[in-house]
Amino acid sequence: MRLLIVSTSSIHGKPYLTYLEDEVKSFFQGKKILFVPYARPGGISWDEYTAKASERFTEWGFEMTGIHTHEDPIKALAEADGVFTGGGNTFVLVKTLYDLGLMKPLKEAVENGLPYMGSSAGSNLTGLTVRTTNDMPIVYPPSFDALGLVPFNINPHYLDPDPSSTHMGETRETRINEFHHFNDQPVIGIREGSWLRREGDQLELKGPHTARLFRKGSAAIEREQGDWSDLL
């Protein structure tokens, strides 16, 4: 299985996806990429979102089409060299995939070797469930189960507590610890600008930041970039 699990599509001060150029080029190599626009950031349409992603991927020499433009999306998955699920609202993304009957075909295609890249909501989708998303539950999906392409959950846009904050809402770490009162799997908090790359049985943390690993019953720990294959 080949996965690129990205915390954020944009880092502060840089245009959409540009910081990932080298990684994306080395990951996909092939030319035909299917874009999954269903997370609709800011509520934009599938067409608008596909146009935004395509602009960058075309500039990099890839062909890209939106999965929604294909009469038979399952056939389109079979014919693509890669799939990229963009960020936005995780609940909207998951509900749409379930409603269109695409969750299972997408999982099978990736398990059978189709390279999968996700950012933010698209990264949540690679985990066991989407129960560690940061998003607002603006629609009700038929399940919180995700693709389960890795045996843990993702928390993208991971944010450290701000010691100067007077806000009383829960910190990210508190939220994930609450998750572990009701769920068993590890959670990896990936900071903006970093990503995981899976190649078969190898898992690597890449980018400028360490990542935070939460396991039920233990204190969270920071782990360095490099080999994380023990999590698989």
Next chain:
Amino acid sequence: MRLLIVSTSSIHGKPYLTYLEDEVKSFFQGKKILFVPYARPGGISWDEYTAKASERFTEWGFEMTGIHTHEDPIKALAEADGVFTGGGNTFVLVKTLYDLGLMKPLKEAVENGLPYMGSSAGSNLTGLTVRTTNDMPIVYPPSFDALGLVPFNINPHYLDPDPSSTHMGETRETRINEFHHFNDQPVIGIREGSWLRREGDQLELKGPHTARLFRKGSAAIEREQGDWSDLL
């Protein structure tokens, strides 16, 4: 109907609930209050959470029992002079109320005159749905429908965008605008330290802050403390 819809149970630097002493005393007046501990902040048990709330309410001269300690919670609702639903995780709260069959009896009791106070997750519950919660979806409830005691949604712990932030996650305002791509009802963002009080057909915003009103298809506006009865 009588409601106290509170953004947060604690404000920075003050012990639990103390800033609300005058308001709570004038709201409940009677002595027997039922506590709903199901939101389990930090994953604490129903007993622990009830002990925490009871300490404050007892100090103020109220009798308080946890709803879970009654063999017949519906009878307990009928015999109480008031109900207080504490904050924590909204998904855990809602799932528990549905699982125990308490959503409908609670709604009916409040509609028949039982004074209801909620803070944070307990405030989300007064709205039409919990689709504007800030919480992490750590469990999967059978529905996002809430008690519908007011014809709008609540966003507690409302937070203004931080212009100095370099974080790329969505601002609260962006999230609520995304909500309005899929939902019609107004959303009231209540800042920490402020609350709404409903007495029959009267709705009032109280506390130190203005609140932010989001309506589908219009730009969000700030509204002053005082009469908000036009929202009912």
